Amino acid sequence: MTKGPVLIDLGDGEAAKPDIAPAVPDISDPPQGAAMQHVAAIATHRPSRLARWFWSLSIALVGFIVSLAAWDYVNGLLARSPILGGIATGLIALLCLILAVIALREAAAFGRLRKLDRIQHSATEALAADNLVAARGVITQLTALYAARDDTSWGRAELAARQSEILDAQGLLGLAETAVLIPLDAQAQREIEAAARQVATVTAIVPLALADLFTALTANLRMIRRIAQIYGGRSGTLGSWRLTRSVLTHLVATGAVAVGDDLINSVAGGGMLSKVSRRFGEGVVNGALTARVGVAAMEVCRPLPFQTRKKPSVSGLVGRSLTGLLGRNG
Numbered sequence: 415m416t417k418g419p420v421l422i423d424l425g426d427g428e429a430a431k432p433d434i435a436p437a438v439p440d441i442s443d444p445p446q447g448a449a450m451q452h453v454a455a456i457a458t459h460r461p462s463r464l465a466r467w468f469w470s471l472s473i474a475l476v477g478f479i480v481s482l483a484a485w486d487y488v489n490g491l492l493a494r495s496p497i498l499g500g501i502a503t504g505l506i507a508l509l510c511l512i513l514a515v516i517a518l519r520e521a522a523a524f525g526r527l528r529k530l531d532r533i534q535h536s537a538t539e540a541l542a543a544d545n546l547v548a549a550r551g552v553i554t555q556l557t558a559l560y561a562a563r564d565d566t567s568w569g570r571a572e573l574a575a576r577q578s579e580i581l582d583a584q585g586l587l588g589l590a591e592t593a594v595l596i597p598l599d600a601q602a603q604r605e606i607e608a609a610a611r612q613v614a615t616v617t618a619i620v621p622l623a624l625a626d627l628f629t630a631l632t633a634n635l636r637m638i639r640r641i642a643q644i645y646g647g648r649s650g651t652l653g654s655w656r657l658t659r660s661v662l663t664h665l666v667a668t669g670a671v672a673v674g675d676d677l678i679n680s681v682a683g684g685g686m687l688s689k690v691s692r693r694f695g696e697g698v699v700n701g702a703l704t705a706r707v708g709v710a711a712m713e714v715c716r717p718l719p720f721q722t723r724k725k726p727s728v729s730g731l732v733g734r735s736l737t738g739l740l741g742r743n744g
Contacts, residue, residue, distance in 0.1 A: 520652050527657060530645060533559065533717040540583045541721065549583035553590055556717055559646050560594065565601075569594035588722035595718060601644045603726055606708030607735035609637035614701030614736060618694045630700060634658065637704070638711045645715040661710045698732070705731040 484506060492499030533555050540548035553573065560566040572593045580586045616629040638661060639654040705728045713725065 523648060523652075524656075526646065526648060527642065527715075529555075529559065530642075530715055530717050534719060537587055537718050541587060541719070544583050546581065546583050546586065549586045550577070552718075553577060553586065556590055556594065559717065563646075565597050566594050569596070584721070587718060591718050591720075591722050595716065596723075598644050599712070599716075599723065599726075602641045602708070602712050603731065605637050605640045605644070606705055606712075606726070606731050609633045609708060610701040610704045610732055611735040613704045614697040614732075616697075617700045618697030626696075626700065630704065634704060634707050637708055641708065641711045642715045645712075645717060657711075657714070661707060661714055698736070701735065702728055702732045705735070 488499055488502050488506065491502050533552060536548060536555070537552045539545070540552055557570055557573070560570060570593075573590055576589060576593075577586060580589060612633050613626070613630050617626040620626065620629075635654060635658055638658050642648065642654070642657055708731070709726055709728065713720070
């Protein structure tokens with residue numbers, strides 16, 4: 415039995431040098447932001463005509479049956495006890511009143527969103543035609559829209575004092591954009607950063623199935639609703655869902671929900687993080703896609719198009735939202 419170290423003769427060959435060895439190929443797929451891809455698919459999915467007819471008739475039938483049952487119940491109760499029948503009638507009437515108020519609020523929400531859309535459309539036409547008269551009409555609508563907003567009071571006063579000095583549509587709407595919309599843009603960007611941070615954090619840290627999908631869906635719905643509220647288009651439940659569908663449909667149509675190399679490599683080190691941790695890389699990409707949705711919501715809800723000011727960059731928003739979480743300064 416041999417004692418001591420065993421020496422292996424490698425012959426005349428050159429000793430191995432790990433420092434010059436070729437890199438191990440990266441065969442894993444880059445993160446694709448699966449949660450946000452599913453959110454886009456859910457929000458933009460339109461059921462078939464047959465399915466819409468099925469659900470419409472089902473809801474109508476159930477409503478008809480419930481109404482008849484309530485009618486028969488109240489009539490029977492009135493015949494047995496007028497006092498109890500009166501209480502039931504009052505409760506049903508109160509419920510109908512609450513439903514009517516909810517319906518009116520939803521209709522008012524749709525009206526506010528349409529008002530934002532009309533102002534934006536008028537501003538776009540005024541800029542395209544360089545129509546000063548139309549631009550002044552847009553300024554009047556914009557001032558009326560924010561008349562009760564304290565956070566735009568300084569900007570509205572500045573706009574009122576200087577608008578007579580400007581004699582072209584582009585300059586006038588540019589003044590309105592910088593004077594009135596700067597604080598609103600800042601609020602909207604903070605909402606986007608908060609939503610991107612939440613989606614990225616949950617995706618990276620929580621390993622539960624469907625947790626990232628639920629978080630991405632709720633965070634995006636809340637973000638879009640808050641952005642609409644910031645710009646004066648406070649929406650209800652149905653209005654928020656319709657606005658979300660419009661924003662995501664626009665993003666899907668333009669390919670902005672698709673993940674490209676520019677997105678992975680430009681935001682918060684997503685490419686490097688995906689090599690260290692698949693979950694962190696996926697979280698960064700989901701956060702970046704949330705930021706894209708937020709920027710699109712700004713473009714949809716903003717009463718004036720981006721002209722003098724550039725729209726926020728996704729990389730800047732994600733960098734600021736993940737500062738501290740990933741050790742990067744935005």
